[in-house]
Amino acid sequence: MTDTTAPLWPAPTAVTPVDATIELPGSKSITNRALVLAALADAPSLVRHPLLARDTRLMIDALHALGTGIVADGDDVRVTPAPFRGDTAVDTGLAGTVMRFVPPVAALAAGDVRFDGDPHARKRPMGTVLDALRALGVSIDDDGRGLLPFTVAGAGAVPGGDVTIDASASSQFVSGLLLSAPRYDKGVTVHHDGKPVPSQPHIDMTVGLLRERGVEVDDATANTWRVEPGVVRAVDTVVEPDLSNAAPFLAAAVLTGGTVRVPRWPASTTQPGAELRDLLAQMGADVSLSGNGVLTVRGGGTVLGLDADLHDVGELTPVLAALAAVATTPSHLRGIAHLRGHETDRLAALAAEINGLGGDVTETADGLDIRPVPLHAGVFHSYADHRMAQAGAVLGLVVPGVEVEDIATTAKTLADFPGMWAALLGEPTA
């Protein structure tokens, strides 16, 4: 449900082409994996240049509630592992990474760990995680609907073993099980049986970070992941910038015919945001990555529609859909049925909000068809979804009079999106 009491944010219209360098904070997905793995590790370690925003603070609080020592150390976070304790509660907020990655950790705790989250979080699919943990020997108390809230009855150890799941609704089901698997007595083998798993780069990220810590992972067979039991070595992690959060800023360059530079863009990465280079080029942008890691996107004046399967990079959809709505040719965004289980039903939300501004968007079984038509002023609702709010801001650049409801929801993954947006547009910040 939309919070109709949330204040409206007048989205600034770009009066000149943007020209800015955007320093992005760390990746949400890498930060939260690094924090979990640091808590599971054999010694203290540092997570350097982490994202500090709502989702990662929730992860820090969750691991702290489970007994892990976590303190700020300048801009870094120092994690000191300790035996996991129970008789505690975890607030997942609306963070998929907290609600899917922490229950497998809590299973190692000595005692009950109660999980609950935001109203929108109580709608996000969780049953696969709960069923999988039960199959691996964990006792969980819930009301049988496969949703938050629930209680993991930690027994101090987990047998582990083989489990078959349907992970077609979220790759996070797989990642969550794999992250804690080395600490289970028999390790874990996850088999996926169902429609294709989305967000493969995020699973590769999980496997890569486990291997960096000396954990043996076999992912050679499609849809099967085997994690051997063993020590998770403590490793200091330098978190890459959050490339998915580059999307609205790079989109501003595309839309206004301007230039946006993002420093520290990794030459190789498992982040799905890396695909922005190719996707924005398909939409008519000039994209280049310099030898010293600065990504530069220049808008070419004409924004082309996009015909793309976004199955692997679903979290880029809201901003790409906003661009598509003001492009010059139609777009077909495919392979993203799983977005219905994200922060909100993103397919329904994008269609409703773009159409609310006069757009012409239809939902398909697994995506969106977007025909660009002139848009008008209006309220763009956020549905507690940070990337919906970002999409509204992008549209506002070229559609005067767009008001984004609850811009504060962007704090899920960026501490100060409105300030960064003002700086992008050369406006004085508050």
Ligand SMILES: O=C(O)C1=C[C@@H](OP(=O)(O)O)[C@@H](O)[C@H](O)C1
């Ligand atoms: O593991 C992760 O860090 C994520 C996996 C993806 O989830 P889905 O596979 O549910 O799309 C992605 O959309 C989400 O933003 C972050």
Ligand SMILES: C=C(OP(=O)(O)O)C(=O)O
């Ligand atoms: C789907 C997303 O988040 P979450 O980690 O909460 O699943 C997202 O950030 O786009």
